[in-house]
């Protein structure tokens with residue numbers, strides 16, 4: 093059995109954000125989500141970055157860029173056949189899908205559907221939920237971050253241990 097000194101655990105979890113996003117990409121993401129949701133429907137995107145840790149976003153693929161009908165019903169539905177386009181983008185760019193993000197009309201809690209239908213069903217995948225259709229201003233502490241454990245089970249990544257689980261890189 094290995095005992096981790098508490099300080100090591102703190103460093104491990106506190107210093108490295110779960111997901112970091114350069115400020116210009118964060119701004120593009122919020123603007124893109126708002127333009128697509130128009131305060132009346134959910135919108136979302138895949139967040140791409142170099143494979144492995146740390147998870148740092150370098151590109152956005154909005155769902156309607158691979159499936160033009162993704163937002164039509166008000167609830168996000170992506171035709172599975174369109175995922176081939178996403179994998180093609182990843183192959184071309186050398187990037188991996190490191191998270192997905194979608195908006196909710198209300199709070200950032202996961203719906204039953206969110207839990208049952210992970211966008212990428214791989215353990216470790218991170219799903220972000222932005223409340224209030226990403227209306228300005230978005231408070232980082234109100235954003236929901238969830239890590240998929242597999243078997244339709246998720247951990248909510250809370251800022252209690254992860255001092256800044258979502259980092260927007262200013263500068």
Ligand SMILES: [Zn+2]
Nearest residue numbers: 194196203206
């Ligand atoms: Zn949802």
